[in-house]
Amino acid sequence: MTIVEELNQEYGEIIAVKFLSYYKYCFRLEIQTTKGIYEMRTGGDRDDIYRYDPLDLDWGEHYCGARVQEIKEIKTFIT
Structure with missing residues (x-):
């Protein structure tokens, strides 16, 4: 059984x-x-002082930053 099949069996498709x-x-x-x-958290430091929410994120603040690029890539990936 593959890992995908195991996950599908345990959590559903x-x-x-x-x-x-x-x-x-x-x-x-x-x-x-x-x-x-289910909720999944990936990476990060949950005790860090910097917190962003997709609805509140100031895109101008990180216009050239890696964080914005990562968010765009994630949103594109899961769309």
């Missing part, structure tokens, strides 16, 4: 993925599957 927020190098994703809704 993925129906939708929603980008919730960005918290300095930490992305929060909501994953809806056939067995329920």
Whole structure:
């Protein structure tokens, strides 16, 4: 059995993925599957003072920064 098959068996097949927020190098994703809704956090330092939310993010503040590029790539990937 592959890892994908194991994950599908345990959590169900993925129906939708929603980008919730960005918290300095930490992305929060909501994953809806056939067995329920789960939240996934990837990377980052949760104790860091810098916190961003996709709805509140000041894109001008990080116009040339890597953080904005990472967010755009993640949003493109899960769309």
